[in-house]
Amino acid sequence: MNSLFPSIVSRSQSSGLMNFFVPIISIVLTLITGSIIFVLLGFDPVYALYTFFISPISSTYGISELFVKATPLALIAIGLSYCFKNNIYNIGAEGQLTMGAIFGGGIGILFHDTNAFWLLPLMIFAGAIGGALWGLVPAILKTKFNTNEILTSLMLVYVALFILDYLVVGPWKDPFGYSFPKSRPFSESGRMPLLFDGLRVHFGLIITLFLIFVSWFIFSKTIFGFQLKVSGYSPKAARYAGFNQTTLVFFAFAICGAFAGIAGLAEVSGPIGLLYRDISPNYGFTAIIVAFLGRLHPIGIIFASLVIALTYLGAEDAQLFLQIPSAVGFIFQGLVLFYLLGAELLINYKLTYKKLL
């Protein structure tokens, strides 16, 4: 006879198979919980799930929108994986995104009547610099003053948002904008080129895929990627091997900040076309979920960004057709992360039934 409840036994080696299945298990469990929530709200769950997850991507335009939303999520998440791999908890990507949009967008506003081929590359470069500088602040505070990076990077989000707010109601306000809190529109050459006519998916997607490929190369083929991984698994081993932890922290934060900054610039020079207050629907925070759901692996992050992008689109459709507040999207995002973290147990432990007799 076996005992009724399984007991948790540590695995000698983490399970690669489970590493692959855990994200899938967590998505399935989220869908089941989601249908229960819809039933409780008094909706037909099949119709609600269809509205949430299928109808948003049942047209070419919908699929294009999915990539528009997935682009910043994937780009920030791959940046975050530089930090998370090394157990550096940068949760201020939203601020780094905002700073990238301010730096890059600032160039766009400065040259608002210039049409030249160099404008967009310059804006992208400035966006990367802005994000990287904002990311380096918690890195410096962590390495020089031993300050917890979780709290400082988060506080800097608020600071960055206030700076953006100041700029768009103050010095950068559109003089012809009827005193709305928004900047001048960028010139045509300061906008991300569209990939297809009539669809909003833009060149930022190509940049994102390129940076994901570069990151895959760095993670799997370079010493730097190896150092990140080792010091994440075992800081002691990394110290013994003589890896410089300070340098790793600086690089991880700078790369993550630069990627988030480019994502922010791609948003304002892509779908938006100018600077205003609400440039990001929490992409910087949601990307944390994408990074974990993708298990910090480039390919995983691509798939995870599409899944989470779908929760954004589904939430918009649910608000439109079912009159469910769009915040339900955040609930799904929170749930998927809960299930993922809970199911991670299966990677390092196994459940066994003890023999009682």
Add this chain to the structure above:
Amino acid sequence: MNLDLILGILQIVLIATTPLVFAGIGELVTEKSGVLNLGVEGMMLVGAVSAFIILVITGSYFLAFFVSILSGIIMSGLFAFLVLFLMSNQIATGLALTIFGIGLSSMLGKQYIGTPIDGLSPWFFVIFSFLIVFLVSYFFYKTKVGLILRAVGESHNSAHALGYSVIKIRFLSILFGGSMCALAGSYISICYAPMWQEGMTAGRGWIALALVVFATWKPERVLIGAYIFGGVTILQMNLQALGLRFPGQFFSMAPYVATIIVLVLISSNKLRIKLSAPASLTIPFYKGR
């Protein structure tokens, strides 16, 4: 400056700081047991919205606070289940709790934005916030259970070897933290600014987390830290109201910048942080069944 003005400012500071004290002392107890819960902001928001909704529906202040605290217990119970029984990463799980709480609170509160309510006088809670800090301090340093809780936070393996139930003590500490965060949230939506607005806690949950570091995990110092932050917040509001020729946004960011500066000053003494932080903080306990 006359006496009335000074007293007036003092009153406002007391009222504004109270939620920071509640959330800070709750998180401090959780961290003392060796668990870091980054879900403070999420639990505060859910606490705020549930209190508000119950007050609108029933009109009972008692029920509002009761249900709010219950919501904090449920939210933190979810967190406790994940980190204690499934041994999940505490930092990531806390973030998930905050994201989930932001979503849940804005969904529940959607139809209540702009609903007017009669606010409750804050003074009972202001006094209670001082009382709870001293009760927690007494509990930690004068009672046996408090000593056990601290031992669990310092070295869960030793506490386990002595026969104390690490999981049970951590579970209760997390629930206490959750209920205090929910109380802080309901105080904000019912006493401090009687209304509901999405994300109305405005980062106070994160400031509460910073307070625990500032206090170097000592209960009375949470009060000092909270009043510094509360003071800065009220000061910037007053300066903004004076209409100085200086953009308001730079005043609004003052509490967050002050938090960073204070954290840097406290943390730069590496030894002090190392000696005062609970040694088992964020380390999962696996009994090896």
